[in-house]
Amino acid sequence: MNKALNRIEYEYIADTFVREKPPLSILCKNTFVKIDSSSYKLIDDYIFFKADGVEVSDDIKVFFNHKKRPLYFFSRVEQKEGITVFKLSDKFYKHNDELKKCEISLWNSGGFKLKAGISNDFPLSFPYPPAVDDEDSEVFFGLCSKISGLMKLDADKIPEAFFYRLYDIAIKHRAPDFSPCLLYLDAEFILIFCIEEKAKEIATQISAQMEVGFGRRKVKCSSIFSFFLPNLNLNSTGESCGALCLTIKNIHEEDKRFLHEKAHASKYGYPKIES
Numbered sequence: 001m002n003k004a005l006n007r008i009e010y011e012y013i014a015d016t017f018v019r020e021k022p023p024l025s026i027l028c029k030n031t032f033v034k035i036d037s038s039s040y041k042l043i044d045d046y047i048f049f050k051a052d053g054v055e056v057s058d059d060i061k062v063f064f065n066h067k068k069r070p071l072y073f074f075s076r077v078e079q080k081e082g083i084t085v086f087k088l089s090d091k092f093y094k095h096n097d098e099l100k101k102c103e104i105s106l107w108n109s110g111g112f113k114l115k116a117g118i119s120n121d122f123p124l125s126f127p128y129p130p131a132v133d134d135e136d137s138e139v140f141f142g143l144c145s146k147i148s149g150l151m152k153l154d155a156d157k158i159p160e161a162f163f164y165r166l167y168d169i170a171i172k173h174r175a176p177d178f179s180p181c182l183l184y185l186d187a188e189f190i191l192i193f194c195i196e197e198k199a200k201e202i203a204t205q206i207s208a209q210m211e212v213g214f215g216r217r218k219v220k221c222s223s224i225f226s227f228f229l230p231n232l233n234l235n236s237t238g239e240s241c242g243a244l245c246l247t248i249k250n251i252h253e254e255d256k257r258f259l260h261e262k263a264h265a266s267k268y269g270y271p272k273i274e275s
Contacts, residue, residue, distance in 0.1 A: 004091040005071075013066050013092055018042055025128035027061040028054050028077075030266050032129055046085045060086060063095070063128040070095040070127045095127040101214065104182055104190075106223060106246075108208040112201045116192050119176040122168070124185050126161035126264055140167050150227040151245070159264070162189055166229070166243060169193065175233035179241050185212070186263035187256040190223060190246040195235070199228035199244045210248070212259070219259060221251035 005013070021042065024035040033051045040049040054060065058077045063070060073089035100123065106114045118124065132140045144163045148155040155163075165184045168174045176183075176193050184191035190210075202208055203225050212219040223246040230242040251259075 002093045002096060004093055010090070010092050013071065014088070016066060017064065017088070022064040022066070023131065025063040026051070026054060027063065027128070027266060028058050032266070034129070042088070045088045046080065047088060048080070048083050048085050050084065054084065056084065062086070062089075072127065095125070100124070102182075102185070103213040104185070104210065105213075106202075106208040106210050108202075108205055110201075110205040112205055112208055114180055114192070114194070114198055114202075114208075116180040116182040116194075117178060119178070119181050121174070122165070122176055122181065122183055124182065124263060126159075126164075129160045130164040132164065132167060136167070136171055139171055143167060143170060147227075151247075158189070159186060161264070162186075162191070165191055169232050169243060170229060173233060175235075175241070177236050179235040179239070183243065185259065187251070187258075187260040188248055189226070190248065192244045192246070193233075193235075193241055194244050195239045195241050196228070196230050199230075199242065202244070202246070203228060207249075208246075210246075214262075217258075219251070219255045221255065222249045223247065224249055 004010070021037040021040070023037055024040070026033045026035060031053055033053050035049055035051055039051070040047050054077055056077050056079045060075055060077060061072055062075060063072045065071070071092050071094055073092050075086040075089055077084055077086050079085065100118060100120070102118065102124070104116045106112070140163070143166060144155050147163065147166060148158060151158065162184055169183070180192050180194040180198065182190070183193050207222055207224050210221055210223045226245040226247045228242055228244050231240050232242045235241050
């Protein structure tokens with residue numbers, strides 16, 4: 001387990017938490033439950049709330065953001081005056097992004113080669129399902145529908161964090177300052193920000209071998225072309241770039257579990273989202 005924040009930092013963040021009431025994401029029985037700021041009350045260090053999927057005596061992990069930094073604490077659901085509650089813990093923990101040092105290489109016998117770097121502005125670890133701005137909700141769901149159609153998958157079979165990263169670059173027009181850049185990685189899918197010529201190479205040849213390195217640990221598998229969204233932004237040299245999606249295949253089960261649990265806070269198996 002991570003080391004808890006020191007007392008001074010904890011007290012500052014706890015005071016901010018009480019004043020600002022950030023939105024919460026509760027991980028309970030491997031399912032995420034979202035609680036908006038307006039859906040809970042904080043009284044004497046107890047958070048009073050109502051949400052489906054959370055019951056008395058459940059052990060929970062509560063995520064929130066402080067100045068865009070993901071933090072969490074542990075608690076247990078109780079009942080007071082007929083209302084479900086949990087206590088604001090006296091220990092907060094910082095979520096560590098364990099994917100920030102990974103390296104990825106792709107190649108095949110047709111001559112295709114690609115190495116993708118990682119940008120600090122696009123972390124690969126999603127401790128809880130990210131939130132979309134309210135004014136973008138309609139266009140976001142339109143994007144989800146379009147992408148799931150391209151992938152020939154139901155939207156609920158695709159992690160929300162995957163859609164969010166596409167929302168980042170396709171709707172919010174954020175982009176890394178270099179390419180190729182790894183935008184998303186888990187046990188099923190990869191997103192890479194790259195020029196169209198690179199995407200055309202893999203689209204024509206369909207598949208490539210892949211190696212993901214985490215220091216001494218190497219994950220080896222194959223990948224299949226899924227789709228490319230062109231003309232999303234320019235890289236540092238002015239070339240037009242888009243989002244290349246690959247689907248991971250032929251991966252060992254223990255590597256699949258490893259990649260999933262590095263990308264997501266839930267245990268292996270995508271989290272369901274309830275609100």
